Amino acid sequence: MKLKTTVLLLFIGLIFSSCSENDDDNQSNNPNIPNVAFNTGSLINTNLPQYNQMQFPGNSITLNSNYGVKGVVLYFSGSTYSAFELSDPNHPISSCSNLTVSGPIATCACDDGNSYEIITGQRQEGTTGQFTMVPYRVEVSGNIIRVFNN
Numbered sequence: 001m002k003l004k005t006t007v008l009l010l011f012i013g014l015i016f017s018s019c020s021e022n023d024d025d026n027q028s029n030n031p032n033i034p035n036v037a038f039n040t041g042s043l044i045n046t047n048l049p050q051y052n053q054m055q056f057p058g059n060s061i062t063l064n065s066n067y068g069v070k071g072v073v074l075y076f077s078g079s080t081y082s083a084f085e086l087s088d089p090n091h092p093i094s095s096c097s098n099l100t101v102s103g104p105i106a107t108c109a110c111d112d113g114n115s116y117e118i119i120t121g122q123r124q125e126g127t128t129g130q131f132t133m134v135p136y137r138v139e140v141s142g143n144i145i146r147v148f149n150n
Contacts, residue, residue, distance in 0.1 A: 033134050037150035038067045044145040070098045075118045083136040083147045084121045090129025
């Protein structure tokens with residue numbers, strides 16, 4: 001009985017030790033996107049006219065490069081908010097690596113035209129490279145939506 005318990009505990013310990021403690025592995029393992037600390041604080045207030053659309057599903061806003069590396073896109077699915085970096089994760093930072101949002105798709109201006117879903121950050125078919133969009137944290141408190149990476 002002790003042998004079974006020991007083997008079970010070792011197995012459970014092995015499973016937990018193989019799990020990543022960092023949910024941002026995509027970001028920390030991406031050599032193209034530096035890890036920058038930022039916090040929108042109370043900037044995004046859905047009572048304000050410029051952010052009012054974030055109360056309705058399927059809408060997004062972009063925040064300028066004061067947040068993130070080249071800016072941030074914030075999307076509302078109807079139940080959750082998601083936020084991603086607006087620099088192509090599969091290109092070094094350059095003038096063409098900035099992602100432009102059109103509907104639910106963000107596309108870079110580089111020759112390969114990489115594109116990503118702003119809902120999940122996943123690569124669209126035909127996108128070159130291994131990385132998905134870099135996610136940022138989102139916290140909602142009443143009318144305030146806080147996007148941050150620190």
